[in-house]
Amino acid sequence: MKTLIIEDEEQAISALMAEIQYHCPELEIVGIAQSVKDGAEKIRMLEPELVFLDIQLSDGLGFDLLNLVKDKHFHLIFTTAYSQYAIKAIKFSAIDYLLKPIDGNELREAVKRAIQSSQQDYKKKLETFLQNQLNFGRKKIALPTSDGISIFELESIIRCSSEGNYTCVYFVGGKKMLFAKTLKEFEEMLGQSGFERVHHSHIINLDHLTSYTNKDGGYVILSDKSTVPVSQRKKAQLLAILNNFNG
Known part of the structure; x- marks a missing residue:
């Protein structure tokens, strides 16, 4: 070679x-x-x-x-x-x-x-x-798709959920797409851009977070009315982030 x-x-x-x-x-x-x-x-x-x-x-x-x-x-x-x-x-x-x-x-x-x-x-x-x-610093991300490469605004992403070795990404407007990337890979790429992993199977965009409740072990409600569970291990970290929203 x-x-x-x-x-x-x-x-x-x-x-x-x-x-x-x-x-x-x-x-x-x-x-x-x-x-x-x-x-x-x-x-x-x-x-x-x-x-x-x-x-x-x-x-x-x-x-x-x-x-x-x-x-x-x-x-x-x-x-x-x-x-x-x-x-x-x-x-x-x-x-x-x-x-x-x-x-x-x-x-x-x-x-x-x-x-x-x-x-x-x-x-x-x-x-x-x-x-x-x-796109670094431009609030965009490029993701490989079956047709090539698509560019997405980070603000259009509401949440990501694990599907084994794949990740399902949920967008504003109800669209969702499956990508051949693990949730860990998405966490590494999005972790410094306002996204938070609140559960071993879920990452949320904090800009789309509307509320948190302690019921049923704790969960968040997002802008599309979807609910995502918050693990006990991630709860303290999430609450600390929420407490800083006003300051």
Whole structure:
């Protein structure tokens, strides 16, 4: 598998190459780039099948590089020393990332997933990620659907409920859609945007919360008149949030 490393630190390059040679001999390192500009040029020139991309480069972000590349016919694994740096969008889009220093076992598993995934599937994941990066801070979210990728305003989402390995999202106006994402993945993506997990099977949009009652163990009523149970473990946290509404 033709592999390109895009990383601006010599020590990190040497460390990653050593881990690849030891744990992933099936990878052929065809080039190294150390900047956004050089990385985009080498992708076009070398046509790699797999790219290891550092998030923070000397002349910009790895995300900037991806926006420069028109034809993204490669699998992608992000590398970063910053555990909080856009990790939510990366994880939600199901793109692999490795935290530095690179762990050999995690590297091998990420490469295995890349080899087993179809290029079409990876391209859709990458498009979803880039859209979510674009929407970061704009109160929107990109979700992969059977037809492609749909963009939703966060304020249009009332609640999310677990359906095993899927999540049902309920929207303003009565529409609901099923997505191939776990509730935990939605929690990681929406947790800092006014959404709260009040039960192991439910996440609610606090902007759509109309009331809370202690009856029947405790539950909330939302703007669409739906009711959602609140678990004992989550009750204190929810009440603390409600008590802060006025202050």
